[in-house]
Amino acid sequence: GQGIASVDFLKIDVQGAEAKVIAGAAGLLANSADCILMTEFWPYGLARSGSDALEYLRSLERLGFALYELDGGRVVRLDDPRGLILRKQGRSYANLLGAKGKYVFA
Numbered sequence: 001g002q003g004i005a006s007v008d009f010l011k012i013d014v015q016g017a018e019a020k021v022i023a024g025a026a027g028l029l030a031n032s033a034d035c036i037l038m039t040e041f042w043p044y045g046l047a048r049s050g051s052d053a054l055e056y057l058r059s060l061e062r063l064g065f066a067l068y069e070l071d072g073g074r075v076v077r078l079d080d081p082r083g084l085i086l087r088k089q090g091r092s093y094a095n096l097l098g099a100k101g102k103y104v105f106a
Contacts, residue, residue, distance in 0.1 A: 019055070019059065022063070030063055043089065057081045069097075070096070089102040
């Protein structure tokens with residue numbers, strides 16, 4: 001490793017391979033008590049990369065992230081992961097924000 005123990009901000013946009021990046025960075029993200037994660041959520045791209053969209057969202061939650069959808073300038077708490085997956089089919093994607101610690105929205 002590079003001696004990096006935690007991160008405050010991480011942006012990921014890797015065209016469907018986000019779940020693999022998160023799996024590789026799980027230890028780092030688990031150690032990051034206060035963190036903002038910005039990521040594209042594209043169920044079709046995740047499936048093409050061999051990942052399950054719902055499991056990807058669950059893995060972020062297990063790492064301690066509260067999840068939000070960035071929707072037209074609004075930040076909306078993600079209360080229905082399955083509904084988001086159903087709304088984002090084909091080329092449709094969402095911009096997600098994950099927040100931990102002091103960055104969690106009320």
